[in-house]
Amino acid sequence: MCSACGYPAAPGHWTEAGAANMAERLRSRFRRSDILKHVLKPYGLNVHDGGLLPGIQISNQFGSQTIVRDLAEVWALVEQWTGTAVDPLNPKFTMPPAKAS
Amino acid sequence: MTVLGGFLGSGKTTWLRHQLHEGVFKGAFVIVNEAAETPVDDALLQGSSNLAVLAGGCACCVGKEDLIALLHKICDDRSKQTEHRLERIVLETSGLADPGPIVEAIRTDPILVHHIIVSETLVMVDALHALSQLRSEPLGRKQIEIADCMMVSKIDDANPDDLARLLATLHVVNPGAQIFGTVKGTEVPLPDFSQAEPEHLAEVLNEVDLPPIFPSKLALDETIDWTSFSVWLSALLHSRGNDIVRVKGVVRTPAGRLLVQTVRKVVQSPEILPEQESREDNTIVVIGRGYREEDLARSLKYFAGAS
Numbered sequence: 001m002c003s004a005c006g007y008p009a010a011p012g013h014w015t016e017a018g019a020a021n022m023a024e025r026l027r028s029r030f031r032r033s034d035i036l037k038h039v040l041k042p043y044g045l046n047v048h049d050g051g052l053l054p055g056i057q058i059s060n061q062f063g064s065q066t067i068v069r070d071l072a073e074v075w076a077l078v079e080q081w082t083g084t085a086v087d088p089l090n091p092k093f094t095m096p097p098a099k100a101s
Numbered sequence: 102m103t104v105l106g107g108f109l110g111s112g113k114t115t116w117l118r119h120q121l122h123e124g125v126f127k128g129a130f131v132i133v134n135e136a137a138e139t140p141v142d143d144a145l146l147q148g149s150s151n152l153a154v155l156a157g158g159c160a161c162c163v164g165k166e167d168l169i170a171l172l173h174k175i176c177d178d179r180s181k182q183t184e185h186r187l188e189r190i191v192l193e194t195s196g197l198a199d200p201g202p203i204v205e206a207i208r209t210d211p212i213l214v215h216h217i218i219v220s221e222t223l224v225m226v227d228a229l230h231a232l233s234q235l236r237s238e239p240l241g242r243k244q245i246e247i248a249d250c251m252m253v254s255k256i257d258d259a260n261p262d263d264l265a266r267l268l269a270t271l272h273v274v275n276p277g278a279q280i281f282g283t284v285k286g287t288e289v290p291l292p293d294f295s296q297a298e299p300e301h302l303a304e305v306l307n308e309v310d311l312p313p314i315f316p317s318k319l320a321l322d323e324t325i326d327w328t329s330f331s332v333w334l335s336a337l338l339h340s341r342g343n344d345i346v347r348v349k350g351v352v353r354t355p356a357g358r359l360l361v362q363t364v365r366k367v368v369q370s371p372e373i374l375p376e377q378e379s380r381e382d383n384t385i386v387v388i389g390r391g392y393r394e395e396d397l398a399r400s401l402k403y404f405a406g407a408s
Binding site: 014015016017018019020024028031032034035036038039071072074075076079085086087088089090093094095 | 335336368400
């Protein structure tokens, strides 16, 4: 169990299967955090994963903050907090790339 | 011939793979039909010595001619053999296929009717999703109605009450068929369902007016890495898991070639496949409904560029 967050060690989530060693795992976590930051910004949410604590920290503009274990929990939490699920096929994510940036 | 049918993601390939490993269909010619143009299942069935993949069309409709042509060739080759003649063909249909028209096409073909006896139609039934498929998918129901034998897969993951209800419903929809339980291709005993109340389906099915399910191919170019793909796919399944019926494909990652398979919201633990060159790597097949095909690639691109 992690003494900082209280999570017991759990078998990895399927989304974490692409890394073979610690360095790749860490790189993947930073990249995941960057993507989530960008995607969740329009929903008024901030994401932090410094690589030290297990889990992904998410906070909203009202001061709520929580740590979730994996991406499945991220999407469930966002839906719970904002009342809508993040749908990648929503027009805001399907604009031609030039306009999306 | 053994026809193996069942809805998308019901466990057809898993079952067949296990049977081939156990030597059940020893020496059989295995035909795998996939609705999408990118074959994935053949990577899993390398244990079979005679394997043909019919990709790019469901054998009950657009791919029927290809199937008949292949069967003609198999029968032709068999006629030339003097010893060790081929005794069995196993046809794994696509998850979008109605086995009925396939069996009918073989029985009415003037050549095949003299060579091939369709001895059994086995239909895989997904213990987790079959009840909702029976309620809302006319195809799911047709597949079950035609079965000689139903194999209920993933029963270890199913809630016991839901499983009993499903079994009772299957027994009502197709009372003549035998029902077996399987877990990852191995037969396991089924619980007693004699007391369970079956679902009343008839009136529900008539009200369905859903857009058709279609397969799409999604190429992952060098800008899309595993992390962006998995963030995107996990969000997609969370929000649209009922419309994205099936996702499968092989993705190259630092950890190796990962086989990704999902059935609605359920994702299998990615399996690391042996290292080999394959043109189909980094191409994902998404089978679903209710979206525009081009939006898949656009939104994935957005996620990959988001940082």
